[in-house]
Amino acid sequence: MNEDCLKLTTYFGERQRAGEGFLADALLDVYGRNDVQASVLLRGVEGFGGKHHLRTDRLLTLSEDLPLVSIAVDARPRIEALLDEVVSLERHGLVTVERARMLTGEIGPVALSEQTKLTVYLGRQERVNGTPAFVAVCDLLQRRGIAGATALLGVDGTAHGVRERARFFARNAEVPMMIIAVGDGQRIAAVLPELGGLLRRPLLTLERVRVCKRDGQRLGEPGGDGLQKLMVYASGHHVELVRRLRASGAGGVTCLRGVWGFHGDHAPHGDRLLQLRRRAPVVTVIVDEPDRIARSFAIVDELTRDSGLVTSELVPRRV
Secondary structure, rough: EEEEEEEEHHHHHOOOEEEEEHHHHHHHHHHHOOOOOOEEEEOOOEEEEEOOOEOOOOOHHHHHHHHEEEEEEEEEHHHHHHHHHHHHHOOOEEEEEEEEEEOOOOOOOOOOOEEEEEEEEEEEEEEOOOHHHHHHHHHHHHHHOOOOOEEEEOOOOOOOOEEEEOOOOOOOOOEEEEEEEEEOOHHHHHHHHHHHHOOOOOEEHHHHEEEEEEEEEEEEOOOOOOOOEEEEEEEEOOHHHHHHHHOOOOOEEEEOOEEEEEOOOOOOOOOOOOOOOOOOOOEEEEOOOOHHHHHHHHHHHHHHHOOOOEEEEEEEOOO
């Protein structure tokens, strides 16, 4: 199936409440009740919102309220039907709605001419010929010349309309995770049928994106009117990046630590718990107005002078 869809994203804090419970649970309850095709709750490692309150897993007292991001993807009528309920729950964070293209089932030929962001939704323990599926997908994308990809572990969500939540002492095989990849549209179009054949139940989305920087080379700049989103894919820059962006007055930043990924010609890699220097790929998301995005991009440009992948997108709707 190939259809237009909407991507509903919320940015908020881990301890933020809705009624008698936590907002995260309330949002995922909404997605579960409405059989949303794909949703995932991601736990950030560092960030701040409009009030510039720092949340980080590096300090014990600040790790109790880490940033969260929830993403829900489905056909336009289904997302529009639940939007009012989501907005009524989320009163202090940020909610965005973006257009995307959703591919499920048998993946046929797709024509793509521009830079594209590909998101692959799959289960934590899903495997391909004995290899973790997220590793197999990243390896395939790297071999086919895609600019970069990062696998992010979810803690709750829906997959093909079924709620799957991580629990202690459980295998959590079907709990959703996602892989965000960026690359030339024609290269991504060419790899889609291979991805469809690789995965047991493929569920993918496609979005337009502008690649601003890759491995130190400037390729463009953010631009356009209205709310914008910068995404920085790199390893080792996020702590200093958050510090600099917070000092500059940026509106909101969330850092998501990946479990596997690559950018450019570098081989896919992940985190090792006993490493002195952690090499886990990190995705830093900056959502802001155009003037502050320009200031933020100057900081990002300085800190990614030698490596990393930087993209920008227009966010056509803000709630």
